[in-house]
Amino acid sequence: xxxxxxxxxxxxTVKLGLFDGEGTLLEKWEIPTRTEDGGKNILPDTADSIRExxxxxxxxxxxxxxxxxxxxxxxxxDGTVNRCVNLGWGVFPLTGRLSALLDGVPxxxxxxxxxxALGEQWKGGGEGCRSIVMVTLGTxxxxxxVIDGNILIGAHGAAGEIGHIQMRDDEPETCGCGKHGCxxxxxxxxxxxxxxxxxxxxxxxxxxxxxxxDDISARVLFDEAKKGDVTALEIVEIVCGYLGKGLAAVAAVxxxxxxxxxxGVSKAGPIVTDTIxxxxxxxxxxxxxxxxxxxxxxxxxxxxxxxxxxxxxR
Amino acid sequence: xxxxxxxxxxxxTVKLGLFDGEGTLLEKWEIPTRTEDGGKNILPDTADSIRExxxxxxxxxxxxxxxxxxxxxxxxxDGTVNRCVNLGWGVFPLTGRLSALLDGVPxxxxxxxxxxALGEQWKGGGEGCRSIVMVTLGTxxxxxxVIDGNILIGAHGAAGEIGHIQMRDDEPETCGCGKHGCxxxxxxxxxxxxxxxxxxxxxxxxxxxxxxxDDISARVLFDEAKKGDVTALEIVEIVCGYLGKGLAAVAAVxxxxxxxxxxGVSKAGPIVTDTIxxxxxxxxxxxxxxxxxxxxxxxxxxxxxxxxxxxxxR
Numbered sequence: 001x002x003x004x005x006x007x008x009x010x011x012x013t014v015k016l017g018l019f020d021g022e023g024t025l026l027e028k029w030e031i032p033t034r035t036e037d038g039g040k041n042i043l044p045d046t047a048d049s050i051r052e053x054x055x056x057x058x059x060x061x062x063x064x065x066x067x068x069x070x071x072x073x074x075x076x077x078d079g080t081v082n083r084c085v086n087l088g089w090g091v092f093p094l095t096g097r098l099s100a101l102l103d104g105v106p107x108x109x110x111x112x113x114x115x116x117a118l119g120e121q122w123k124g125g126g127e128g129c130r131s132i133v134m135v136t137l138g139t140x141x142x143x144x145x146v147i148d149g150n151i152l153i154g155a156h157g158a159a160g161e162i163g164h165i166q167m168r169d170d171e172p173e174t175c176g177c178g179k180h181g182c183x184x185x186x187x188x189x190x191x192x193x194x195x196x197x198x199x200x201x202x203x204x205x206x207x208x209x210x211x212x213x214d215d216i217s218a219r220v221l222f223d224e225a226k227k228g229d230v231t232a233l234e235i236v237e238i239v240c241g242y243l244g245k246g247l248a249a250v251a252a253v254x255x256x257x258x259x260x261x262x263x264g265v266s267k268a269g270p271i272v273t274d275t276i277x278x279x280x281x282x283x284x285x286x287x288x289x290x291x292x293x294x295x296x297x298x299x300x301x302x303x304x305x306x307x308x309x310x311x312x313x314r
Numbered sequence: 315x316x317x318x319x320x321x322x323x324x325x326x327t328v329k330l331g332l333f334d335g336e337g338t339l340l341e342k343w344e345i346p347t348r349t350e351d352g353g354k355n356i357l358p359d360t361a362d363s364i365r366e367x368x369x370x371x372x373x374x375x376x377x378x379x380x381x382x383x384x385x386x387x388x389x390x391x392d393g394t395v396n397r398c399v400n401l402g403w404g405v406f407p408l409t410g411r412l413s414a415l416l417d418g419v420p421x422x423x424x425x426x427x428x429x430x431a432l433g434e435q436w437k438g439g440g441e442g443c444r445s446i447v448m449v450t451l452g453t454x455x456x457x458x459x460v461i462d463g464n465i466l467i468g469a470h471g472a473a474g475e476i477g478h479i480q481m482r483d484d485e486p487e488t489c490g491c492g493k494h495g496c497x498x499x500x501x502x503x504x505x506x507x508x509x510x511x512x513x514x515x516x517x518x519x520x521x522x523x524x525x526x527x528d529d530i531s532a533r534v535l536f537d538e539a540k541k542g543d544v545t546a547l548e549i550v551e552i553v554c555g556y557l558g559k560g561l562a563a564v565a566a567v568x569x570x571x572x573x574x575x576x577x578g579v580s581k582a583g584p585i586v587t588d589t590i591x592x593x594x595x596x597x598x599x600x601x602x603x604x605x606x607x608x609x610x611x612x613x614x615x616x617x618x619x620x621x622x623x624x625x626x627x628r
Contacts, residue, residue: 161569248480
């Protein structure tokens, strides 16, 4: 039997998985990411760990059909990584170097956010859809566009940067990207908390359980909204209104079969997808109004699923 | 020598072309589109005309390597046309029927706007670019997304409907699509004229040669702007501002190598691309700020180039 090694390199841990040739996850584990010395140990550590786990199964590197790797940075078409600040990496041939460490096994590489999108399209919330846009509502608002099972990278590696669609012209605060009024400023975990605090401040007359919270986070907001707090529900409408309108613009460009909503904020559940869809329908071009909204399913495993898919899909 | 037949079916004329196997246009001509009787004569007329033009070269249908056809409506992956109101067509297997009329030659079909985008990417303003977004500023604002030489169709045939990205929440007038505030309402030929008239009305103190024009059209506006009319220039900035901001949203989704600007409005020349780019750069995500803006080159021939490319690209 031939195995696929799947690798998702994060700033703290490297997530690893072994898949069979049919795409079933057989085993998953993690190792620490050693970012010291320009991250030069990360790939050797990874290769050693894969070798050990194969040995536990009575197998060897020669039993690998291929490997896929997702990294937190841009990867060009030819497998060159172009700086991963969190890993200490500069520019080098990622696929070639990892392949050499894995006795010449073919290696496929991609950006980790795009990899997670591919994983969700393959075996997650988007399973059965040919094209999806993955929307990750976490520290930022990330996106990944998958069309006919292929990740859309873009001419400058910036396809799917939907968190930086400009939603307002009058935003005084600056986005992490340097612009003003980006979707991310209203719909990331941090953005949602910011919108909530601003709303409470601008409406001192409105009572809300949020006012007695130690810290107003996106999680607290959705928790109170689900308990029926009217003010919290109003804020959820505002936040999901930005998302619905932004995703309608996305649909006017790529018209996906489904939007898959993931990231920490999505843990609030159907209230997120249902409220986004409500505003999406108002802004979307008529032909795209039926686009599905589903929650991501794979959580932290999306990256290794996507990495496996990169290797299996060729 | 093998030929490729290229067909661009419009509501008034069918544009036809013969290409050689290297993609050189050898000859082009037009025939009237007979829309009566549900448009049932259109395909037989087209096949007859191709046969005649081949005969003039001492060739026959057996000398065709393939044919491509663009139509003003949605075409599914399997070559079924899904209503072309302007032609009187309903739903039928377009590629199969045309192929039968051409003695079994392989036929490839697509939407005409997408076909024009493919033509411009192949041999027009986007030549040499792997991915482009074609922006057609005509009666409406049309779009076509070409990625790695393939047209992006979308799950509901609505990819590239960039004219219906919502730009404003406060627009009282209704777009042809039924929504309010679509890019098309500000940047199509009609939308530009509307914006110009509104601006003159709201600023009665501003002098302008536009005030003595018989009818203020997009063409008149750009003509006066190029002559240095200050008010006309201000309106050009407004209109191109909408386009720049809208295309920045498009780039945050697909990150093309170039935007190719076509349609009647683009005949005003570099003032269009230069002014759009100025506002695009302000709204675009930093990685995509260098995206090229070029004018379309093929004019009315874009459709037959795209149709030829559909047949040659397989």
